[in-house]
Amino acid sequence: MSALFKLKFSPVAALVCAALSQNAIAEAIVKDGSLKVKTEDNQFQIGGRIMYDFDSFTDVHSYSVSQASATAFDLNAGSDSSDIELRRGRLYVKSDMGDWSAKLQVNIDDSDETANFEDAYLRYEGGKGFKITLGKHKEPFGLEELTSSKYITTIERSMMTNAMSPGRNYGVQVHGHNDSITWGAGIYDNGNNDEEEQVLAFTGRVAFRPIHNDDMLLHIAGAFTSRDNDTQSFRIRERAEVHLAERTVLSNTISANTVNILGAEGAFNYQSFSVQAEYQFADVEATAGEDEEFSGYYAQASVFLTGESRPYKKSSGSFDKVKPKGNMGAWEVVVRYSFLDAEDLDFGSEATNITLGLNYYANKNVRFMLNYIDTEVEYIEPTSTTTIEGDAVALRGQYAF
Numbered sequence: 001m002s003a004l005f006k007l008k009f010s011p012v013a014a015l016v017c018a019a020l021s022q023n024a025i026a027e028a029i030v031k032d033g034s035l036k037v038k039t040e041d042n043q044f045q046i047g048g049r050i051m052y053d054f055d056s057f058t059d060v061h062s063y064s065v066s067q068a069s070a071t072a073f074d075l076n077a078g079s080d081s082s083d084i085e086l087r088r089g090r091l092y093v094k095s096d097m098g099d100w101s102a103k104l105q106v107n108i109d110d111s112d113e114t115a116n117f118e119d120a121y122l123r124y125e126g127g128k129g130f131k132i133t134l135g136k137h138k139e140p141f142g143l144e145e146l147t148s149s150k151y152i153t154t155i156e157r158s159m160m161t162n163a164m165s166p167g168r169n170y171g172v173q174v175h176g177h178n179d180s181i182t183w184g185a186g187i188y189d190n191g192n193n194d195e196e197e198q199v200l201a202f203t204g205r206v207a208f209r210p211i212h213n214d215d216m217l218l219h220i221a222g223a224f225t226s227r228d229n230d231t232q233s234f235r236i237r238e239r240a241e242v243h244l245a246e247r248t249v250l251s252n253t254i255s256a257n258t259v260n261i262l263g264a265e266g267a268f269n270y271q272s273f274s275v276q277a278e279y280q281f282a283d284v285e286a287t288a289g290e291d292e293e294f295s296g297y298y299a300q301a302s303v304f305l306t307g308e309s310r311p312y313k314k315s316s317g318s319f320d321k322v323k324p325k326g327n328m329g330a331w332e333v334v335v336r337y338s339f340l341d342a343e344d345l346d347f348g349s350e351a352t353n354i355t356l357g358l359n360y361y362a363n364k365n366v367r368f369m370l371n372y373i374d375t376e377v378e379y380i381e382p383t384s385t386t387t388i389e390g391d392a393v394a395l396r397g398q399y400a401f
Contacts, residue, residue: 033401059390140184160296
């Protein structure tokens with residue numbers, strides 16, 4: 001282990017040691033693989049996840065694609081490839097102190113042995129169903145994005161989610177929930193402009209549950225984010241849901257003042273059967289020339305062959321951990337269709353993915369996933385269109401504790 005890795009990782013160890021050294025331990029238990037420690041004043045939880053992936057892909061996934069100009073793509077065919085990686089290696093510490101809580105989560109990048117903060121926030125929970133979160137956390141946007149990578153039904157999130165959902169950023173959010181509604185609104189750091197001045201984003205989401213009982217769930221939600229871009233460039237540049245492959249889905253590069261993104265969500269569970277879908281639309285206000293618009297969607301369905309159902313978390317309006325009913329584990333079959341439109345003004349690309357998946361939950365903590373992905377990408381130029389197809393097989397072994 002390198003010195004750089006130790007230095008970057010030390011805040012987690014320092015936080016745990018400092019907290020425990022000043023409090024007498026009243027109880028320490030291991031539940032669902034994570035360590036929970038109670039002291040006289042606080043309660044701590046230590047956990048994490050390990051995800052190892054194998055990807056094998058052909059044709060469009062191996063293409064090196066760059067934008068040579070505003071009117072032409074530079075398409076370079078690559079060779080079929082396969083590789084293995086540590087997709088995620090994370091450790092976290094959570095602390096509950098009455099009305100206050102905090103979380104620090106670190107992700108280990110195996111490629112250069114560094115660690116980066118994923119979550120780093122302080123939360124006030126003074127009222128029933130009412131919270132204020134300050135620090136780095138997920139913005140309230142997108143069902144698939146807000147569902148942890150430990151619990152999504154496919155190995156990778158959809159192209160649309162990766163391209164448009166804002167994910168984690170530093171900011172402050174006011175949020176809450178009751179039996180029927182989950183809501184959140186916040187202001188977030190959206191980087192710096194050319195003068196190194198901070199620019200901001202506003203994001204909000206409301207999720208409704210007209211039906212939620214032991215057998216059935218109906219989830220309907222809408223979200224909106226307005227992001228001050230302050231003349232910075234905006235561009236969609238995504239992989240077609242294969243993490244080790246090339247970024248083959250591209251839009252034009254736009255100097256933009258503001259990026260506004262609208263999201264709509266729906267999900268329905270009936271016992272072991274589940275469907276969910278999302279649509280997102282981005283309006284990019286250009287500093288010069290015409291504004292541009294991009295959009296995407298996905299629809300997926302899954303069924304547990306062993307009778308389980310997907311748990312739902314009201315506090316975040318997203319899906320939670322699957323717990324197998326029997327000692328032999330749980331089996332789930334999933335299919336997803338996803339589309340990303342990164343073309344406007346006669347330039348860009350449109351990509352379609354069909355994913356077939358099989359998930360095996362050995363227990364609460366261990367999951368194995370197999371995905372087959374069939375992909376088609378159209379590269380659209382003012383005078384021509386080029387279509388390239390390809391497929392991929394992805395495997396994942398996951399341990400979450």
